[in-house]
Amino acid sequence: MALYQEQSLKMYNSMTGEKEVFKPINEGTVGMYVCGPTVYSNVHLGNCRTFISFDLVFRYLKHLGYKVRYVRNITDAGHLENDADSGEDRIAKKARLEQIEPMEVVQRYTIDFHNILQKFNNLPPSIEPTATGHILEQIEIIKTIIEKGFAYEVNGSVYFDVKKFNETNHYGKLSGRDIDNMIANTRELAAQSDKKNPQDFALWKKAEPQHIMRWPSPWSDGFPGWHLECTVMSTKYLGEEFDIHGGGMDLKFPHHECEIAQGEAATGKNPVHYWLHANMLTLNGKKMAKSTGNNILPEEIFSGNNDVLDKPFSPNVTRFFMLQANYRSILDFSDEALKASEKGFNRLMDAYHAIDELPVSDKSSVDIKSWKQSCYDAMNDDFNSPILIAKLFDAVKMINNIKEEAATITSEDKDELQKTMSAFMFDVLGLLDKVSENNDTSDKLSSTIELLIKLRAEARNNKDFALSDQIRDQLQEMGIQLKDGKEGTTFTIKPA
Ligand code: AMP
Ligand code: ZN
Numbered sequence: 001m002a003l004y005q006e007q008s009l010k011m012y013n014s015m016t017g018e019k020e021v022f023k024p025i026n027e028g029t030v031g032m033y034v035c036g037p038t039v040y041s042n043v044h045l046g047n048c049r050t051f052i053s054f055d056l057v058f059r060y061l062k063h064l065g066y067k068v069r070y071v072r073n074i075t076d077a078g079h080l081e082n083d084a085d086s087g088e089d090r091i092a093k094k095a096r097l098e099q100i101e102p103m104e105v106v107q108r109y110t111i112d113f114h115n116i117l118q119k120f121n122n123l124p125p126s127i128e129p130t131a132t133g134h135i136l137e138q139i140e141i142i143k144t145i146i147e148k149g150f151a152y153e154v155n156g157s158v159y160f161d162v163k164k165f166n167e168t169n170h171y172g173k174l175s176g177r178d179i180d181n182m183i184a185n186t187r188e189l190a191a192q193s194d195k196k197n198p199q200d201f202a203l204w205k206k207a208e209p210q211h212i213m214r215w216p217s218p219w220s221d222g223f224p225g226w227h228l229e230c231t232v233m234s235t236k237y238l239g240e241e242f243d244i245h246g247g248g249m250d251l252k253f254p255h256h257e258c259e260i261a262q263g264e265a266a267t268g269k270n271p272v273h274y275w276l277h278a279n280m281l282t283l284n285g286k287k288m289a290k291s292t293g294n295n296i297l298p299e300e301i302f303s304g305n306n307d308v309l310d311k312p313f314s315p316n317v318t319r320f321f322m323l324q325a326n327y328r329s330i331l332d333f334s335d336e337a338l339k340a341s342e343k344g345f346n347r348l349m350d351a352y353h354a355i356d357e358l359p360v361s362d363k364s365s366v367d368i369k370s371w372k373q374s375c376y377d378a379m380n381d382d383f384n385s386p387i388l389i390a391k392l393f394d395a396v397k398m399i400n401n402i403k404e405e406a407a408t409i410t411s412e413d414k415d416e417l418q419k420t421m422s423a424f425m426f427d428v429l430g431l432l433d434k435v436s437e438n439n440d441t442s443d444k445l446s447s448t449i450e451l452l453i454k455l456r457a458e459a460r461n462n463k464d465f466a467l468s469d470q471i472r473d474q475l476q477e478m479g480i481q482l483k484d485g486k487e488g489t490t491f492t493i494k495p496a
């Protein structure tokens with residue numbers, strides 16, 4: 001029997017506002033789509049939080065034995081500066097400023113995104129499609145939406161007719177907006193707009209002469225509207241109706257509302273069964289965002305190179321910090337919170353490594369079976385990772401009690417404890433075992449260089465300049481530069 005048949009997973013569906021028992025369309029398989037990044041700059045820690053939240057969902061579904069197809073897109077065209085349909089394309093703008101090809105921008109920041117998520121130990125999605133790779137499919141769906149009467153063409157651009165759609169469907173049902181009211185209360189159209197109503201959104205935009213990212217279509221040389229790619233790529237790979245759609249809370253409106261409208265207009269079917277929205281990471285109480293500059297980059301945390309930090313933190317500890325909050329709660333970033341997480345993380349890992357050495361008895365005074373189920377109960381309750389972590393700390397207490405002979409455990413229970421902790425810590429939460437962590441290696445490298453610096457100083461004191469120069473020159477050849485200063489010798493390592 002698969003684990004998912006024994007456990008009853010509930011998830012909070014933003015569409016209904018309730019925690020619902022999860023029932024996939026096809027037993028044993030799950031289709032999950034998550035909105036990916038717009039690759040025009042380095043991902044900040046806020047972006048990472050959303051992708052870590054959905055990595056937790058992906059990991060737990062897999063752990064339960066589901067065969068999961070996880071699709072996460074790369075937005076490489078069509079996302080304009082303003083989430084409404086105006087401004088320059090974000091990628092084209094960056095390309096213009098840096099005087100490079102838009103696809104060079106896309107390549108650079110896609111690689112950055114993958115590198116960072118790998119450092120956080122996120123699993124790659126099953127399919128990672130791009131908007132530019134699906135222009136033909138986007139043109140086809142626009143034709144269908146026009147045929148069904150829910151879109152209109154003006155001057156080479158095509159807009160979705162929200163008012164018309166709302167006569168038979170409910171635009172605004174996900175975000176709780178009353179569009180009829182909004183339309184009735186909007187007197188004027190935005191200046192120079194081709195739209196019938198300001199609520200209408202672009203499916204296709206005619207490119208201005210200076211717009212470099214353009215494709216031919218029946219309506220004009222232009223580019224697709226931002227919302228369309230997700231409708232096309234989710235349904236292409238997961239079907240017209242699929243199980244889970246995720247994204248950051250800030251995408252609920254207009255992005256996800258528009259996705260629902262496009263899907264329903266094209267197929268007459270409600271595309272998504274469970275809508276999951278991850279909450280924001282804040283800094284100084286405000287949302288981390290690229291546009292405001294109120295953000296911190298993951299590399300700044302790993303190097304400690306930011307004024308808000310006293311010291312560096314590893315990707316592992318940073319991930320643990322994020323998982324200590326529920327994915328639906330706002331989480332505020334701070335140096336103190338990370339320090340506390342680091343302490344907790346070390347305590348958890350040390351306890352896990354102590355299991356091997358625990359003495360065994362004929363009888364257990366601890367109840368491993370019910371503790372194990374309490375770990376599942378936490379995750380079954382809408383992926384409640386902070387409660388799961390609290391349960392793991394209950395196990396830390398148990399381990400310490402057994403070590404101090406204040407409790408006993410049988411050999412079978414000890415195996416079960418170790419297996420369960422490993423499954424939840426490494427497979428579900430996606431933490432890495434401390435001994436295999438990057439920072440551990442770099443700590444060792446730093447200590448080794450410090451040792452060589454000391455030996456070089458000794459050689460100099462002994463006037464053995466041949467040896468001291470040899471140490472300096474050979475380190476230099478390896479890309480490690482020593483610098484002698486008033487405070488002693490420091491070193492820098494040239495990045496590989
Ligand atoms: P973008 O590249 O701007 O489209 O954003 C990629 C993802 O990051 C989206 O799912 C956003 O909802 C999410 N995101 C942006 N800012 C934050 C934040 N401060 N906290 C959590 N997620 C965020
Ligand atoms: Zn999307």
